[in-house]
Amino acid sequence: MPIDPAEQPVLDAVTAGFPAALGALGRLVRIPSIAFPGFPDEPLVTSAEAVAQLLRDTGAFELVEVRRSDYRTEDGSATGSPAVVARRPAAPGRPTVLLYAHHDVQPAGRDELWDTPPFEPTLRGGRLHGRGASDDKAGVITHVAAVTAASHALGDDLGVGIAVFVEGEEEAGSRSFDAFLAEHHSVLEADVIVVADSDNVSTTVPALTSSLRGNVTATLEIATLDHASHSGMFGGAAPDAVLASVRLLDTLWDEDGAVAVAGLESAVPPADGPTGPSDEQLVADAALLPGVRSIGRGSVAERLWYGPSITVTGIDVTDVVNASNTLLPSVRVRVSCRVAPGQDAGEAFAALERHLRAHAPFGAHLAVTDVDLGQPFLVDQSGWAARAARSALADGWGAEPELTGIGGSIPFISTLTERFPTAQILITGIEDPDTRAHSPNESQDLGVLRKAIAAEALLLARLSRRVER
Template sequence: MTDSSGSSFAQNPPQSALEAALAETVELGLPASIADLSALVRIPSVSWAAFDPAHVEASADAVAELFRSTGVFEAVDVLRASTESGELGQPAVLATRPAKNGKPTVLLYAHHDVQPPGQDADWDSPPYEPTVRGDRLYGRGAADDKAGVVSHLASVRALAAVAGTDFDLGLVVFIEGEEEFGSRSFANFLETNRERLAADVIVVADSDNWNTETPSLTISLRGNVTFKLTVSTLAHASHSGMFGGAVPDAMLATIRLLSTFHDDNGSVAVDGLTSRPISAPEYTEETLRAEAGLLDGVQPIGTGSILSRLWAGPSITVTGIDAPTVANASNTLAPTVSVRVSARIAPGQAASDALAALEAHIRSHTPFGAQVEISDVDTGDPFLVDTSGWAVSAAKDAMRDAWGAEPVEAGVGGSIPFIADLVRVFPEAQILVTGVEDPHTRAHSPNESLHLGVFKRAIAAEALLLLRLNSRE
């Protein structure tokens, strides 16, 4: 059996007739999985406050109906929990079936909400119209993370097809509806539904793979600190000709302040933000250029190995700015400028400590006596996987057999803050961070896409893991 990339399961033959039947089931079910994914991509389920929540509700209902259709769950519900501020969070899907005969319970997590699309003009095809070009499916959420949703769905279908719907493995499916908006009701959702969510193994399908031919098991994630920074110097806008040269405008103060976040080679220069020593696979500057899209002549920033910078050190990015547009610019000194700051925190550092370090840096480096305000703060702790558990070995074996390639234990520069909540509420559970993305997925960006060969192999690996856990003594 081959897929669109030419890879073959025959590289590592299945170990039993049941596993061979499972691989064939995944292969034959791929068109239906792509169709299900395409239907979900057409729903613009952006969970941010400025977008219509009806779309997230429609997405949750569609996901719930897909899992009901498997016929293996005792209950499939669309549920909400409150946020820390008391508001009702976005709808999540929770499906459950108990384990039997001493078998383990596996929780399968993904999220059905998506990032905003950005500018339609930046997309080669409409963001909510799933489009296949070559071996990739394009669309917002095609990879992050509706492909994670459907990979869980397809693996459950494949397990039921070969083992029957009365299998012994316990299953919990938790499909969140606000991961892209900070998982603000996640902690309360866990507490409210603690008994139904309890599991021996938790599979978080929201990460990527080493490349389109090589699977990854994510073993570290950076944490995050994001906030709105507002810099003010004037009570009102003033004429730039009359007062420029003597009066500091907010744009000047903001630029000067932001420039202190990094040293001359681009390394983060905020005291108190830490790094962590790591060992990592080889990763060249040429690979970085190809995967990140660096323009000719633009040099990487920072020091140390590239992966140590991406996985185990801090980064600070200004992701948005509220200021007069070029088209509407007048000859005035801006009284106030606001920016969105996104900092990634190395594994091993608490997000609260990183926030304190950033606040202290801003207070001590604000120029000209400008007034600053830090608001709309979100934090998430980093995560390190304990790789000594049996579930890690089982997952890597399933990846190896399904992909025909040795899996890589990889770090990820991004953040999945809610994993810290999972560890807190379910400290005995083994957590596996997997995914259906690859370095060219462009998650969160225009022209987000899913490699269909990766999609099939990710489904095959998860289905194989579930099948083997169903027979685990």
């Protein structure tokens, strides 16, 4: 469908503003705004101030402020990270949209795994490389550039109310998120919430995320002996903790690698839901080595988006250079379990813990600690905002959007819906399958960024004309 000629100025403003948007993204990437415990707070403050200035420079907001929640951890040590809020009121009868992104990033990890320095924005092959270049500083820039373009093109006709929430601790688990929403509810209240922190089908096909798995993460300590002893003296009769751990972990999956824990449920894919990639596409996207097969049963969508999964993400045992002929008395294991939409994360954790306790071999002792729960979510696609978003994505990208699930979780989404129960949620994104968010060599495709800005600017323009809420 051709663009309404009245909207051409909006798209022209996106094109005109793109070099400035890219420059601003590069400046944000230079700030190592990591909210993990043990990292300094100062870059988070710098980064929040930089985002606030970008929002002020749009000239579209009555209020732009850096705020922190009063939230404290149990030991009283940490406060919430600095977040940025902004607001412009809606014209009478027009809706208000809340634009969400986060300005904190994952730690860079080992520098030698990066082809370019992680906090040095580098343009190569049509992509901007650097930690946070995509997740989620490109989300921040999408909001800034879309507001700038819509407000330049429409002037006083920009009738939509706009609230902005740029969080500073998403990668660190959004610990003060709920408290922040409660404390700053009136600034953030909206009819529609756009969360620009997800994925696209490819660099040419946009996606609207419609289903998210939840997450249960826990640390297990498996102990069999009071202290270490010589494997030559006792091996073969005294069970060591590695043996017990390997046997226990093996019970979590069946022969196909599918989850074998009673009580961890799968969802029935909705009839109009996303169909998902082919197995060949999965093999390519996840970079399976030659000859390595995918695991589980059913379609890729059923496995990635509507079924549970269990991954061991860390094990504390003696490392190989320090290996000696010793029976290890205890082992620590970090287990991450993805929860299908429809199942409560607490219920899923209970099922996992029941399974582990029932299957601990040789009477091994089991302690379960550091439990984190994130709820799964299915996004309602039937509202007017979802329809408006689909048409804006189609016109901004020049390709019909697909509904997709994501196998990961965005735990704060369910918090958002609890705090703003009447708001319609739209999960858009700036990533594509080659983004490598959270990994070395993260990068943002510039074409995707431009199209994401165009789609969001069109959405703001269209919501400016929407009369009934």
